[in-house]
Amino acid sequence: MTLPKGNPKIPEGINASEEHPLKEFLQLLVGVLLGLVVLVVTLGFLAGAMASLVPFSWESSLSPVVAMHVDGQQGDMDAAETALIELSQGLLASSLEIDVQGDDISSEVPPDALGFHLIDAEFPNAFATLGGQVVVTDELLDTVSSENGLAMVIAHEIAHVQLRHPIEAAGRGIVIQLTLSAVLGSSGNSMLGQVLSSGGALTSLSFSRDMELEADAWALAILRQHYGHVGGADEFFIAMDEEYSESAWLEFAQTHPSTEKRLDQIREAVIADRRSAALVELPAALVIEESADPE
Amino acid sequence: MDALIQWGIFLFLLALGYIFGRRAERKHYRSIIEREDVFRHVVVVSSRFPPVGFSKHRADLVCGNVVISVDYFKTVVAGLRNLVGGNVSVYESLLDRARREAVLRLQEQATELGAETVINLKFETSRVSGNAGQAIGSVEVLAYGTALSRP
Numbered sequence: 001m002t003l004p005k006g007n008p009k010i011p012e013g014i015n016a017s018e019e020h021p022l023k024e025f026l027q028l029l030v031g032v033l034l035g036l037v038v039l040v041v042t043l044g045f046l047a048g049a050m051a052s053l054v055p056f057s058w059e060s061s062l063s064p065v066v067a068m069h070v071d072g073q074q075g076d077m078d079a080a081e082t083a084l085i086e087l088s089q090g091l092l093a094s095s096l097e098i099d100v101q102g103d104d105i106s107s108e109v110p111p112d113a114l115g116f117h118l119i120d121a122e123f124p125n126a127f128a129t130l131g132g133q134v135v136v137t138d139e140l141l142d143t144v145s146s147e148n149g150l151a152m153v154i155a156h157e158i159a160h161v162q163l164r165h166p167i168e169a170a171g172r173g174i175v176i177q178l179t180l181s182a183v184l185g186s187s188g189n190s191m192l193g194q195v196l197s198s199g200g201a202l203t204s205l206s207f208s209r210d211m212e213l214e215a216d217a218w219a220l221a222i223l224r225q226h227y228g229h230v231g232g233a234d235e236f237f238i239a240m241d242e243e244y245s246e247s248a249w250l251e252f253a254q255t256h257p258s259t260e261k262r263l264d265q266i267r268e269a270v271i272a273d274r275r276s277a278a279l280v281e282l283p284a285a286l287v288i289e290e291s292a293d294p295e
Numbered sequence: 296m297d298a299l300i301q302w303g304i305f306l307f308l309l310a311l312g313y314i315f316g317r318r319a320e321r322k323h324y325r326s327i328i329e330r331e332d333v334f335r336h337v338v339v340v341s342s343r344f345p346p347v348g349f350s351k352h353r354a355d356l357v358c359g360n361v362v363i364s365v366d367y368f369k370t371v372v373a374g375l376r377n378l379v380g381g382n383v384s385v386y387e388s389l390l391d392r393a394r395r396e397a398v399l400r401l402q403e404q405a406t407e408l409g410a411e412t413v414i415n416l417k418f419e420t421s422r423v424s425g426n427a428g429q430a431i432g433s434v435e436v437l438a439y440g441t442a443l444s445r446p
Contacts, residue, residue: 003412007339017388024385028379184378191305192375198297
């Protein structure tokens with residue numbers, strides 16, 4: 001064996017590729033994100049389709065217990081809750097009278113399974129949860145000036161229950177979270193996993209926004225059946241829009257569509273109705289006096 | 296909102312890792328290529344036996360050791376690569392640098408001993424994980440061989 005005169009010059013680009021690292025990064029990121037979006041959308045649709053197959057009685061067994069949590073003015077709150085339940089039952093009865101072409105969406109949920117509750121809370125809010133439990137906060141009563149405005153909110157929550165949205169959202173949430181953590185937990189970089197799974201979670205929020213618009217549409221139908229018109233349906237949303245004006249560009253990160261978008265849908269219905277019938281006054285029990293409220 | 300903050304922090308770290316990592320890599324490659332020319336005369340081979348005419352030379356162990364850290368950008372690209380498979384080219388350049396730097400340090404040591412050549416070159420590599428958990432934190436490359444000097 002003889003030695004060479006010197007070491008050979010190492011040719012570049014064989015052991016380490018000369019491709020720009022950003023190119024590889026962008027290709028991977030776009031590919032993985034697209035894959036995740038497709039995965040989440042597919043799972044979301046499947047979970048949504050499966051939700052209506054869950055018998056309502058199963059859902060009822062998951063139902064949380066709603067307690068009133070009142071500090072002071074127990075009597076007023078009791079009267080208000082009774083009035084609220086009365087109004088809600090009226091709306092529920094109207095919802096069952098609506099003529100529906102094709103599948104009757106409300107038939108799966110027994111009307112007597114629905115429960116209505118008034119709770120003491122800091123924020124104007126209303127929600128429907130598993131087992132058909134509809135909850136309205138007392139603060140919300142302050143933001144509406146007519147019964148029609150409050151009825152829209154309650155009808156919206158009844159719509160969520162009748163459309164099986166709580167079980168759909170719960171099922172979808174579990175399936176998507178489990179899948180994302182199973183797929184992304186192995187990426188070896190915890191922050192990357194979190195960021196990618198938040199991307200997946202953002203995608204799944206579009207299902208939630210669709211459900212809100214769907215519930216708004218069904219709520220308008222209930223209102224029209226109950227009052228003969230949908231006047232006043234936009235009251236709560238206008239109040240919320242003034243109080244908490246939100247940026248439209250942030251919508252993709254929200255569970256609810258922007259108030260603007262929802263108001264558009266409601267205004268369209270109000271115009272389509274072409275009936276400016278008089279609004280019904282809020283029942284006296286539901287008018288929460290300022291003095292009853294410490295703030 | 297939380298998600299946006301998380302994405303913000305992530306992109307900031309990513310940009311930081313990319314800008315500094317890329318700068319360090321370029322600078323390192325320039326220096327490697329420069330020094331490879333300087334040490335070109337110190338021939339390094341992997342043969343286990345001394346060449347003809349070197350049997351009377353003095354033999355010394357020489358080694359060159361390097362630890363290079365991964366930057367955040369590289370770990371993210373590798374993390375994404377983990378999901379789909381394929382060449383992790385961002386780590387290939389990292390290890391290429393480490394290997395060549397280790398040989399250069401070995402040659403430098405051999406030069407100081409007055410050696411003419413280094414035979415029986417071998418490499419060892421290991422992962423210095425630090426607190427990177429399952430991921431790669433830094434890589435260590437050790438090059439060692441037998442330096443032959445004129446008696």
